[in-house]
Each structure stands twice: as structure tokens, then as C-alpha cells.
Amino acid sequence: MENIKILKGFKPTLTGMPDLSTIQIPEPETIAVSAMDIPFIRPKLLVKENDSVKTGTPVFCDKRNNRIQYVSPGTGIVKHILFGERRQLKEVVIALEKTEDFVRFEPISSEQMDKASRSTMTAQLQQGGLWQCFRQFPYRDTADETHEPPMIIVSLNGNDPFSPHPKVVFENEFAFFESGIKLLKLFSKRIIVTSRQGSLQRLNGHKDLITHVVSDSYPAWDPAVVLYKLKQTPKENMSWCITAEHLILIAKFLLTGIYPVKRVITVTRSTDKKPHIITRQGAPVKNLVGSLAENSLITTGRFNGRSVDPGSHLGFFENTLNIIPDNQTEELFGFISPGLTKPTVSKTFLSCLTRTPKALDCNAHGEERACINCGYCTNICPVDLAPSFILKALLSEDIEDALSYGLLDCCRCGLCSYTCPSKIELTKILSDGINAHYKDKE
Amino acid sequence: MNPFKKLINSSEKLFTGSGKLKWLEPLFDATKSFFFFPSPKNKHTPFVRDNLDLKRFMSFVILSLLPVLIFGIYNTGLQAGIAKGESYTFIQAFLLGSRYVVPIILVTYGVGFFWEILFASIRKHKISEGLLVTGLLFPLTLPATIPLWQVALGISFGVVIGKELFGGTGRNILNPALTGRAFLFFSYPISMSGDVWIAATSSVDGVSGATALSILAPEGEKITTALTHSGFTLSRLFLGFVPGSIGETSALCCIIGAAFLIITRIANFRIIIGGVAGLMATAIIFYLIPGGSDSWMNAGPLYHLCAGGFLFGISFMATDPVSAPGTNPGRWIFGFLIGFLTVTIRVANPAFVEGTMLAILFMNVFSPLLDHIVMKYNASKRIPNV
Numbered sequence: 001m002e003n004i005k006i007l008k009g010f011k012p013t014l015t016g017m018p019d020l021s022t023i024q025i026p027e028p029e030t031i032a033v034s035a036m037d038i039p040f041i042r043p044k045l046l047v048k049e050n051d052s053v054k055t056g057t058p059v060f061c062d063k064r065n066n067r068i069q070y071v072s073p074g075t076g077i078v079k080h081i082l083f084g085e086r087r088q089l090k091e092v093v094i095a096l097e098k099t100e101d102f103v104r105f106e107p108i109s110s111e112q113m114d115k116a117s118r119s120t121m122t123a124q125l126q127q128g129g130l131w132q133c134f135r136q137f138p139y140r141d142t143a144d145e146t147h148e149p150p151m152i153i154v155s156l157n158g159n160d161p162f163s164p165h166p167k168v169v170f171e172n173e174f175a176f177f178e179s180g181i182k183l184l185k186l187f188s189k190r191i192i193v194t195s196r197q198g199s200l201q202r203l204n205g206h207k208d209l210i211t212h213v214v215s216d217s218y219p220a221w222d223p224a225v226v227l228y229k230l231k232q233t234p235k236e237n238m239s240w241c242i243t244a245e246h247l248i249l250i251a252k253f254l255l256t257g258i259y260p261v262k263r264v265i266t267v268t269r270s271t272d273k274k275p276h277i278i279t280r281q282g283a284p285v286k287n288l289v290g291s292l293a294e295n296s297l298i299t300t301g302r303f304n305g306r307s308v309d310p311g312s313h314l315g316f317f318e319n320t321l322n323i324i325p326d327n328q329t330e331e332l333f334g335f336i337s338p339g340l341t342k343p344t345v346s347k348t349f350l351s352c353l354t355r356t357p358k359a360l361d362c363n364a365h366g367e368e369r370a371c372i373n374c375g376y377c378t379n380i381c382p383v384d385l386a387p388s389f390i391l392k393a394l395l396s397e398d399i400e401d402a403l404s405y406g407l408l409d410c411c412r413c414g415l416c417s418y419t420c421p422s423k424i425e426l427t428k429i430l431s432d433g434i435n436a437h438y439k440d441k442e
Numbered sequence: 443m444n445p446f447k448k449l450i451n452s453s454e455k456l457f458t459g460s461g462k463l464k465w466l467e468p469l470f471d472a473t474k475s476f477f478f479f480p481s482p483k484n485k486h487t488p489f490v491r492d493n494l495d496l497k498r499f500m501s502f503v504i505l506s507l508l509p510v511l512i513f514g515i516y517n518t519g520l521q522a523g524i525a526k527g528e529s530y531t532f533i534q535a536f537l538l539g540s541r542y543v544v545p546i547i548l549v550t551y552g553v554g555f556f557w558e559i560l561f562a563s564i565r566k567h568k569i570s571e572g573l574l575v576t577g578l579l580f581p582l583t584l585p586a587t588i589p590l591w592q593v594a595l596g597i598s599f600g601v602v603i604g605k606e607l608f609g610g611t612g613r614n615i616l617n618p619a620l621t622g623r624a625f626l627f628f629s630y631p632i633s634m635s636g637d638v639w640i641a642a643t644s645s646v647d648g649v650s651g652a653t654a655l656s657i658l659a660p661e662g663e664k665i666t667t668a669l670t671h672s673g674f675t676l677s678r679l680f681l682g683f684v685p686g687s688i689g690e691t692s693a694l695c696c697i698i699g700a701a702f703l704i705i706t707r708i709a710n711f712r713i714i715i716g717g718v719a720g721l722m723a724t725a726i727i728f729y730l731i732p733g734g735s736d737s738w739m740n741a742g743p744l745y746h747l748c749a750g751g752f753l754f755g756i757s758f759m760a761t762d763p764v765s766a767p768g769t770n771p772g773r774w775i776f777g778f779l780i781g782f783l784t785v786t787i788r789v790a791n792p793a794f795v796e797g798t799m800l801a802i803l804f805m806n807v808f809s810p811l812l813d814h815i816v817m818k819y820n821a822s823k824r825i826p827n828v
Contacts, residue, residue: 138827237827295483303488324490326483332444334479335497342493347707348502349493363481366495369570370612373768374499375710388768389817405817408827414488421492421499422612428486 002212004194004229009217009382010161010303010415012343015357018162018266020202021275022171030313031074031282032091033059036306037315038070038132039141040438043089051078056103056259058129059092068142070316071129073261073281075100091313094282107257114182121186121254128253132316133246134187137227137239138408139438149240151190151230153223154181156210156244157199160301160320161218162268166195166244167202168276169264173248174206179255180247181209188240192230196221218303219382224411228383237408245319265314269323270359286310288321295326297362303414304427324362335366345380345419369422377416377426383409387416387426394433407433450474468562472569500571502708506699507578507758513695514688515539518586521685542586543688546593551577553594557601561610572611572618572764576600579619579758582689583751583799584626588633595629596622616806617765620755620799627799653686654679654749655788655795659736666741679748690751700757709761712773713780717756720781721746728789739789752784755798765806769820772812780805 035043042063047053053076058069072094080093105128108116122145125131134143134152143149156166170177184191193209198216200207212230214220223241231237242250245264252260261280267288268274277288285308289298292310299305300318308314308321331337339349343358351358377387385406393401407430416426450473456463457470474480475497484491519535522542530538554577555569562569580597600622605614627634659668669675678684682692690696703709725743734740747753760766760780767776780801787797794800 231825234826237825297483297489299487299489301487302490305487305489307487307489322489328481328483330447330478330480332447332478334481335495336501339493344493346492346494347705348498360490362484362489364484364491365479365481365493366491366497367475367480367482367568369496369568370610372496372499372572372612372764373766374763375768375770376494378768386769386817386820389813403828404821404824404826406821406824406827409824417486418488418490419492419494421494421496423491423495425486427488 001207001210004212004214004220004226006215006217006220006225006229006382008380008384009215009220010345010380010418011217012345013355013357014161014270014343015359016162016268016270017273017357018165018268019273019275020165020168022168022264022278023275024278025283025287027096027280028283028287030079030093030095030284031072031076031280032093032284032313033070033072033282034091034313034315035060035070035089036091036312037300037317038062039135039139040064040435041142043070045081045089045092047078047081047092049078049081052076053078053094054101054103055261056129059094060089062142065142067123067126067145068131069126069129070132071103071259073259075102093313102258105253105257108254110179110182110255113179113251113254114185116186118186121183124254125250128259130246130250130253130259133242133250134240135242137224137241138237139434140224140241141438143240147238149188149238150233150236151192151227151239152184152188153226153239153241154184154191154193154244154247155221155223155226155241156193156195156203157221158243158245158301158319159219159222159304160266160268160322161303162266162322163301163320164245164264164266164276165202166199166206169245169248170203170206173252176248176251176255177206177244178209180251183251183254184242184247192226193244194221194223194226219411219413219415222382222411222413224409225382225413228409228411263314263319265319265321267321267323270325281316282313284311284313285321288314289323292323293325295328297324297326298322299324302360303418304412324360327361327363346376346421364423366421366423368424371422371424374421376419376421380415380419382413382415383411385410385416387430390433391424391426391429394429399433399437402433403437408437410434447478450478465563466559468567468569469559472559472562475568496571499708500574502706503575503703503758504578506702506708507582507689509695509698510582510689510692510754510758511543511578512536513682513692514582515543517682517691518542518688520683539586543581545590546581546584546586546588546688547578549590549593550581550597554580554597554601557598557606561606565610567610570611572605573601575762576605576619580622582754583619583623583687583759585633585687588626592626592630592633596626598622599625612764614764615810616803617759617762620759620803620806623799624803653795654684654745655738661736664735664740665737666745668736669741669745674749676744676748679745687751690754693748693753696753696757700753703757703761709757710763710766710770710773712770713761713766713777714756716774716777717752717760717781718747718777720778721752721756721785722781723778724782724785728785734789737789746785746788750788750796751798752781755784755802756780759798760802760805765809767809767812767816769813769816771819772809772816775812776805776809779808 043060053072062068076096079095082090084090136143194212302322519539523530600618604618604621654674659665704711722743725746783801784797
């Protein structure tokens with residue numbers, strides 16, 4: 001096990017860490033396949049409203065590559081197809097039926113796994129609706145099947161500081177993870193398995209496969225940060241990444257021949273310590289979060305997720321829901337209060353002297369101002385970017401400069417926006433810059 | 443509800459929408475957000491934000507200036523007393539000093555905010571907090587006896603030409619407070635020269651007293667001896683009981699302020715440490731050059747550090763993040779060169795006895811270039827990702 005030292009990042013401890021116990025919630029009435037969390041997708045629907053679907057029936061595919069399909073995680077009838085602005089597909093809602101019927105594939109045995117050819121495995125995974133588990137840098141788009149990645153980074157931890165703990169994810173499924181790692185060797189010569197320091201002590205007996213340990217401050221365990229620290233040549237920019245959870249799904253699917261629907265998710269709230277929840281892929285948000293305080297915000301990652309409303313459903317890549325309270329009070333002379341309980345990464349509140357966990361809220365704590373070049377974003381960026389300089393290059397439409405400053409190394413962790421005293425939407429501007437560059441290239 | 447909040451809420455409709463005083467909306471908004479800290483809900487990812495904002499950032503600079511300000515007021519009164527041959531108690535000196543210093547500060551804020559509000563109203567943006575700091579830094583760089591109309595003129599030049607012409611706070615190249623001071627320095631050399639006027643209430647409204655930097659030793663005497671003879675011992679220069687601009691005299695108070703800024707990470711320590719190192723190194727080099735023992739060339743690093751406005755400038759002016767470089771290597775070079783230039787101007791340029799202001803403004807102009815070089819170097823070290 002090698003250590004990867006990452007000195008920057010978000011260090012304060014937060015309240016609301018989920019408990020390591022698990023509970024299973026009853027089957028929901030509806031589930032959905034969401035298109036909201038899929039990168040760069042141009043979906044093409046394969047079902048109509050009132051069609052009946054089995055577990056594993058393709059619901060839509062990606063127009064950019066028709067072989068990449070997104071399948072139904074349950075058996076039932078397509079109830080709604082929801083569109084957003086400009087007829088952008090949001091989600092396909094399916095009303096679940098009591099009996100479950102599967103689209104079945106030929107299972108392969110664990111011994112066959114490392115002998116099979118790369119192309120048959122790829123085809124099998126694409127038909128089964130799991131190829132998209134592989135993501136390719138630098139855009140973190142769905143992996144290109146014709147590309148041979150110089151390394152594949154398997155990440156045991158999710159996008160949020162409180163994403164499901166790998167111990168819970170591995171429970172009863174570690175054998176699948178081991179076969180998954182075997183499978184990855186078909187695709188790349190170099191397999192990196194990373195875990196954050198804090199997860200390690202609960203992983204007794206499951207540590208052998210971990211190759212790199214990263215520090216415990218968010219987002220050190222993000223595969224983009226790991227790649228940035230490991231890469232030696234420009235070729236390695238096109239590496240792939242996958243989460244441990246998705247690797248288990250892939251192995252399970254290949255070994256059993258049916259689409260796995262079980263997911264482990266966490267719901268975090270600053271005031272409690274909830275257990276991990278076992279549910280079905282695409283479960284409705286309202287079933288997971290329970291009762292809500294007024295105005296609070298639900299996100300699928302407080303730093304880098306999207307905001308979801310209770311009526312929508314969890315996406316394929318999402319396994320965390322943060323319930324963030326809204327403290328929209330206009331505090332008298334708020335800008336000069338000592339702030340014993342106010343979380344901060346700066347040294348301007350007394351709270352930076354205490355080590356007690358802090359609660360975050362979904363408020364801006366100030367208004368937007370011009371950039372004053374203070375350098376807080378540079379000090380926190382885990383991949384050593386200078387976001388304020390990239391921002392200025394992007395605002396003056398100097399994409400060449402932005403790229404040479406390392407724009408595509410950005411892991412979209414959200415910390416530059418988090419820390420900015422001028423409250424500039426740095427992450428959004430950088431992220432839009434990356435997306436615009438992607439569209440230019442296409 | 444708080445009655446004050448009620449008042450603000452009830453007058454809101456006058457200033458917004460189609461209200462009569464719509465053109466004063468930025469003023470209303472600034473007042474409201476000064477008293478009631480705004481904290482709207484985040485619309486974009488990340489959905490959580492840090493508690494530090496620009497208001498607090500700027501307020502901390504003001505806090506760090508308080509020791510300098512209080513000592514400056516006291517010293518103004520004290521020096522006036524010495525000039526008149528009277529010895530005042532702390533309270534008397536402080537009250538007398540306030541009579542000179544407070545009007546200067548009030549005029550600065552009044553005129554400065556007038557321009558800020560005018561530009562914000564025309565450009566329809568919010569009033570930035572930058573002026574809070576500029577408006578306190580500027581008076582502290584002035585001699586106490588400066589006529590108030592010159593104060594108004596100076597801050598107008600600093601805010602309008604130094605800042606607003608470039609687009610407001612965050613977009614200026616030069617430090618606005620120093621730009622205003624430089625304007626006065628070159629336009630009205632009599633009231634701004636090295637011979638700073640000491641506030642006094644005698645019939646002649648001021649007595650000329652030389653500052654340490656304008657002292658030249660007579661033939662055959664060492665500069666340090668001459669300084670001691672004129673009352674500028676090292677300890678008095680360090681504590682600040684000498685004539686000079688309001689805020690610059692006390693090295694100790696500047697160090698306290700700088701320490702506060704460094705600990706709270708509001709100012710970048712690289713600029714301050716780099717500046718002090720640059721000043722020390724250059725002063726030592728000049729000290730080692732033979733000859734010139736009667737001039738500041740031979741004064742040695744400690745005199746250079748404590749005399750004049752160097753510590754004030756490097757702690758509060760050079761650390762202004764907008765006009766300083768945004769990269770760490772750039773900040774080291776920036777600070778070091780300010781120190782170097784300060785001593786060089788003091789020693790080698792007979793036209794100016796004090797070099798801090800010119801050194802900082804000169805390096806302000808170079809900070810984008812320093813950033814450019816550092817960013818290009820960093821980019822060449824990165825593994826390209828295009």
C-alpha cells in the first residue's frame with residue numbers, strides 16, 4: 001500500500017456522519033431511470049408511456065453511441081416520461097409490479113472471467129446496461145470502448161465526505177469485488193485501488209487489494225485527484241475510473257446473468273446519525289429522506305452533487321443524499337460576529353480553534369463581489385490549479401490559456417466556490433468551460 | 443421584530459422597483475447589508491459555502507489598523523505638545539490629536555463614499571467593501587496638518603482615477619490609497635514633503651519638524667550619531683514617539699497589525715517577510731559599501747526598518763491582494779523588491795527622502811508581469827492535459 005499525500009482540501013470535520021449499521025426500506029411504488037446525472041448524454045428513448053418493462057429492459061440509449069444503454073432497475077409499466085426545459089429528458093418513471101421478471105444473460109463463471117476476450121465482455125456489459133460504470137478522463141465521460149486506458153482507478157469512497165462506507169458496500173459482496181478486479185485486468189495493465197485513510201481501519205480482511213491510501217480531507221479520494229498525483233505522462237490523462245460499488249455490480253451481473261438492482265445509500269442530516277439504507281436503484285427521494293424541515297435543500301453531494309426535489313428519483317451514479325438546512329436569517333452585524341460555531345476553512349472565526357464537528361447550511365454567507373485575488377481558491381485546490389487565473393482566462397475567452405493552466409485537471413470538487421470570500425461561482429464557470437471545450441472537440 | 447429592521451423593511455419600497463429614490467438603491471443596499479448580513483440560498487453547486495465573506499475580510503484589515511490609528515491620534519497630540527513646549531497627559535494628547543485626525547478620516551470616508559455611490563448608481567452594481575479599507579489607510583499616510591480640501595482632492599483622485607476608472611474594487615492596478623497619496627505628494631509638495639508639519643494650536647498653525655529620513659549628518663559625523671542628537675533614537679523610532687505621518691511612526695503598532703493579519707491569513711505573510719528581508723539585505727549591502735557615513739547609506743538595517751513608513755506600507759499597503767501578485771513566488775519577489783527599492787530610493791535618490799510609497803506603486807505595476815511569469819512557469823511544469 002502506497003500513501004498519496006494530499007495537503008490541500010477541506011479539513012474541518014462535519015456533523016451528521018452516517019452510522020455503519022444498515023436498514024432495508026420497503027420496496028417503493030415507483031422507480032425511475034434518471035438522465036440528470038449522466039455526463040454529456042444525448043438520450044434516445046427506447047420505450048413509450050404504458051409500455052411494460054422487465055428488470056434489465058433498455059429504457060434509453062446514448063445517441064453518441066447507441067450500444068450504451070440505460071436499463072430498467074425494476075419490472076413494471078412506464079408511467080411517465082418527464083422532460084425539462086427544451087425537452088431535455090429528465091427521468092423515465094416506472095410503476096413497480098409485485099412480481100419481478102428479469103432479462104436474462106448467459107452467466108459466466110469466475111474462472112472464465114480473466115480468460116474471456118475484452119470484446120465479448122464489453123458487448124455483454126453494454127447490453128446489460130452497465131458499461132457506463134467506466135468513466136474516462138479528462139471529461140469523466142462514459143468510457144470509450146475502443147480506447148485502451150493506461151490505468152484504471154478504482155475508488156472505494158464516493159463523491160461526498162459521507163458517501164457509503166466501503167465496509168457496508170463490501171458486506172457479503174467482497175467476492176464479487178475480487179472477481180471485478182480480475183476482470184479489470186482485461187482492460188488495462190495498471191489497476192489502482194484507492195481508499196481514504198479513515199475508511200481503512202474498518203476494512204480488516206479486505207485490505208489486500210488496496211494499492212494506494214489517500215489522506216482523509218475531501219476530495220483527496222476523488223479519482224481525478226489520484227490521477228493528478230500519479231500521472232507521469234500526458235498519455236495517462238485518458239485513464240478510466242470506476243467506483244468499488246459499480247465494480248461489484250459489474251461482477252455480479254456477469255456472474256449471475258441478471259441486472260443487479262440493490263444499492264447502498266446514505267442520507268445525511270447534520271443533526272442525526274442515520275444508518276446506511278439498502279434500497280433499489282432509482283428509488284424516489286421522498287421515501288429515503290423522510291420528513292423535511294422547511295426550505296432545506298437536498299443534494300446528491302454537498303460539494304459536487306446536484307440538487308434534487310423530493311418528487312424526483314435517485315440516479316444511477318448517486319448514492320448519497322445530504323439534507324442541508326436553510327438558515328436564511330439576516331443576522332445583525334453578522335460580518336463581525338466571533339463565530340464559535342460557524343464552520344470555515346479560513347482563520348477568521350473562533351471556530352477554527354476548536355475541533356468539534358460543525359454543521360453546514362445551504363446559504364452563501366455574503367454577496368457576490370469582484371475577485372480580489374486573495375488566493376483562497378489556490379490554497380484549497382487539490383489539483384494545484386489557480387482557479388482565479390483560470391476564471392479570468394475563461395471570462396476573456398482565452399481558452400488556450402485556461403487549458404495551459406490545467407483547466408482539464410479540474411476535478412469539479414467545488415472547493416474553490418466553497419471558499420471564495422467574494423462568493424464567485426468559480427466551480428460553475430470552470431465546469432462550464434470544460435463542457436464547452438468538450439462540445440468544441442466533438 | 444427589531445424596530446430598526448422594521449424601518450429598513452418599510453423604506454425598502456422607496457428604493458427598489460419603481461420607488462422614488464430608485465437611483466439611490468446601491469446606498470440603501472449597502473446600508474441594509476451593513477447592518478443585516480445577507481445570506482441568500484445557494485443556487486449552484488457546491489450548495490455549501492464558507493462563512494468568510496468580503497465584508498469580514500475587509501473588517502479584519504480595519505481591526506488590524508486600530509492600534510496604528512489609536513497610537514497615531516495620540517502621537518499627533520503628543521508632538522503638538524512637544525512643539526509648544528507643554529507636556530500633555532495621554533487623554534489630553536489623544537483629544538488634541540482627535541481634533542486633527544478625526545476630520546481627515548471623516549472627509550475621506552464622506553468623499554470616498556460619494557464617488558463609490560455615484561459609480562455604483564450609474565453602473566448599477568453593489569457598493570464594494572474595498573473603500574472601508576482605502577478610507578482608513580489613506581488618512582493614516584497623511585500628515586496631521588494637511589488642509590481638508592487636499593484630503594478630499596486626494597481621496598477623489600485615488601478612488602476615481604486609481605480604482606473606478608479600471609472598473610472598481612478588484613480591477614485596479616494600483617493601490618487606491620497610495621495613488622491618492624502620490625497625487626498629493628507630487629501636487630502639493632509643501633504640505634506633503636519630508637518636513638512634516640506638526641499639529642500645534644499656536645498662532646502659527648504648525649511648526650515645521652524634520653522627520654528622521656530627512657536628517658543628514660554634518661561633515662565628519664556618523665548618521666546614527668546625528669539621528670540620536672536629533673532625538674531619533676532607535677527605541678523611539680520603534681515605539682513611534684517621533685514626528686511623521688499619522689499612521690507611520692510606530693513600528694511596534696505596525697508589527698502588531700501585521701501579526702494579526704498574518705495569523706488570520708488576511709494578508710499574505712510572503713509579502714511582509716519578503717519585504718523585510720529585501721529591506722534588510724539592501725540596507726546591509728549599502729552599509730558595507732565604503733563612504734557615505736554621513737547619509738542614510740550608512741544607517742544600517744534597523745534604522746531603515748523603523749524609520750519612515752516602510753513597516754506601515756509593507757504591512758497594510760503592499761498586502762492589498764488586488765494590486766499584489768496572486769501567486770506565491772510572485773509575492774516573495776514583489777515583497778523583496780519593495781524592500782530593495784525602498785532603501786535604494788532613500789539612499790541613492792536625492793529627490794525623495796522616503797521611498798516606500800514609490801516602491802510599492804512601482805511594484806504594483808509589475809505584479810501582473812510577475813504573475814504572468816510565474817503562471818507560465820507553472821504551466822510548463824504541469825503535465826499537459828489538452
